[in-house]
Amino acid sequence: MVTTFQLDTSGPTDDSRIVLFGTHTSLGEASGQLPDGAYTTFRTYQGSRVLRLRQHVQRLEESVALLGNPAHLDEAATRRAVAHALRATAYPESRFRLTFAPPMLFVSIEPFTPYPPSLYESGVWCVSVSLHRDNPHAKSTTFIASAADAYRALPAGAHEGLMIGEDGAVLEGLSSNFFAVMPSAAAPEAPCVLRTEEARVLAGVTRALVLEVARQVLPVSTEAVAYSDLPRARECFITSVSREILPVVKVDQLTIGDGFPGPITRALMQRFRALVEREAEPLL
Known part of the structure; x- marks a missing residue:
């Protein structure tokens, strides 16, 4: 209720x-x-x-x-x-x-009941959807009904719908932000880069917290990942208040990385949990 x-x-x-x-x-x-x-x-x-x-x-x-x-x-x-x-x-x-x-x-x-641990241990499947926000930086209640319709249309077993921009960029989820761990463009041996779109998505509070902890682990780029580049992704995950950091191991029919939550995602999950322990403040 x-x-x-x-x-x-x-x-x-x-x-x-x-x-x-x-x-x-x-x-x-x-x-x-x-x-x-x-x-x-x-x-x-x-x-x-x-x-x-x-x-x-x-x-x-x-x-x-x-x-x-x-x-x-x-x-x-x-x-x-x-x-x-x-x-x-x-x-x-x-x-x-x-x-x-x-x-x-x-x-x-x-x-509120947190998501089951099995989702974090095994990762989730996301699918691309044809939907976008008219005013992407404003979290407007007018989008709630459209997102609910899109959720009802997801195939059985899909956890989240990922919105794809007209230019083919992976923008964000219906109720989440999207991140991908990509190989560096500088050189194969260079550290991986965490990429997430910024200009055309909601600036979620959880997203901001994840960026805080991520910058302690690897380079961060606010350049979107093209859908066509997902085969190169080492790891992917989505974030939201309810999910925190949730590994994504499959997008549409594409397996991400080796099909399991990766070491960077797991490290960020641990750092995010530590941040919660430090900073969650009592209201009563």
Whole structure:
């Protein structure tokens, strides 16, 4: 069950102003009942800890500005609204979707179960899809329904759909960012390069965190990987709040690398987990 709370940010933002908006069967259904706006998603760790909430607030502000409705969102008020939802539901772990349709902030919360360890041990299959964002830097709620339709059309067993640009570049997943470990163009013996598109994709908070830890491990390029170059990829993975870093071992009918999660992906997974342990902060 998804429970949604509402806060009018145009006036006082104390706890008494946080009210129940409604309950729904899914985040998708909840979003369908809310006005169009910007959204961001995050999860809890150890029940009441969250990671980089400030960046999520900034992302909402940036997105509504790109959507033509600039507005300030107070971080302290957002924290109070999220904490209110945590106290009201008391799930062991939670996933949030914040929707900002100025001046209204909606906090949707549902119980969260992490993906099974087997997916991280074996990797997942992704398929290419014909879909794109009209405003790629704005995380707009108008894309949610299109993504849901695309997920329903995925073949059985496919974990994620990868959006391909008109120029053949692998852009991002329907609800994730895409990375590929590619051989260096400089020389075969040079270190591999981690590549991910930047100009035409959502600047996800998890994506930013992965780039932080990745720069400690190997060179990083924000140049997209061409779909035609995927046979050269040593490793691939996708990232999102719910998935963190999830290895991709097959795209369409192409096996990536040796068909198993690679050493660089595994190293980044460990570093990301260490970052979570250091930085996830309590809200209650």
